[in-house]
Amino acid sequence: MNNELENESKLTHVDQSGQASMVDVSAKTPTTRRAVATGFVSMTPATIALIKDNNVAKGDVLATARIAGIQGAKQCPSLIPLCHPLMLSKVAVDFDIDEAQSKVNIRCECKLLGNTGVEMEALTGVSVAALTIFDMCKAADPNMIIGSIKVMTKEGGKSGKWQRDD
Known part of the structure; x- marks a missing residue:
C-alpha cells in the first residue's frame, strides 16, 4: 500500500507504561479530513429481489440502513473506545x-474540518x-x-x- 503510516511502529493508543490512552490531538493543525469505507452484504437472489422491489416485511431496507449508517458514524466515539467525538460535516x-454477484455494496463517506481523521466513523x-x-432481511435469508x-x-x-491499492 502507498501508506506513509506503514513505517510507524509504535501504537498510538498505548502510553509508555502500556496503558490504553486517548491520543492528544490538540497540537495537530485542523485540516479538511475525509474517509471512504466500503463493504457488502451477500444474500440469495430472492432476497435481492425483495430489497429491490421494497417487499421486505420490516419495510424499506436501504432507506433504513442509510439512516442507521449515518447514525452509526455519528455514534462512533460511543461505540469504539478511545475514538474522539468529532463534529462531522458530512x-x-x-x-x-x-x-450478478447477489450482494448489496455499501459505501460510507465521512468528512470534517478537524484535528483527527474520520476512518473509524466511515x-x-x-x-x-x-x-x-x-437484521431487516434475516427472516427471509439467515445465510447472508x-x-x-x-x-x-x-x-x-x-x-x-x-x-487502497487493490
Missing part, C-alpha cells in the same frame, strides 16, 4: 445492488448499515454474509492522501 451512505457507518440490512469492510481512501492531515 456523512453519506450509499448502496449499489449487484444482482468504517462504523458501513458496519451499522450492513448490520441493519442483515457481511464482508470486506475496509477503508478505501483517506485525505487530510500531515499524511495527506492515502488510497
Whole structure:
C-alpha cells in the first residue's frame, strides 16, 4: 500500500507504561479530513429481489440502513473506545445492488474540518448499515454474509492522501 503510516511502529493508543490512552490531538493543525469505507452484504437472489422491489416485511431496507449508517458514524466515539467525538460535516451512505454477484455494496463517506481523521466513523457507518440490512432481511435469508469492510481512501492531515491499492 502507498501508506506513509506503514513505517510507524509504535501504537498510538498505548502510553509508555502500556496503558490504553486517548491520543492528544490538540497540537495537530485542523485540516479538511475525509474517509471512504466500503463493504457488502451477500444474500440469495430472492432476497435481492425483495430489497429491490421494497417487499421486505420490516419495510424499506436501504432507506433504513442509510439512516442507521449515518447514525452509526455519528455514534462512533460511543461505540469504539478511545475514538474522539468529532463534529462531522458530512456523512453519506450509499448502496449499489449487484444482482450478478447477489450482494448489496455499501459505501460510507465521512468528512470534517478537524484535528483527527474520520476512518473509524466511515468504517462504523458501513458496519451499522450492513448490520441493519442483515437484521431487516434475516427472516427471509439467515445465510447472508457481511464482508470486506475496509477503508478505501483517506485525505487530510500531515499524511495527506492515502488510497487502497487493490
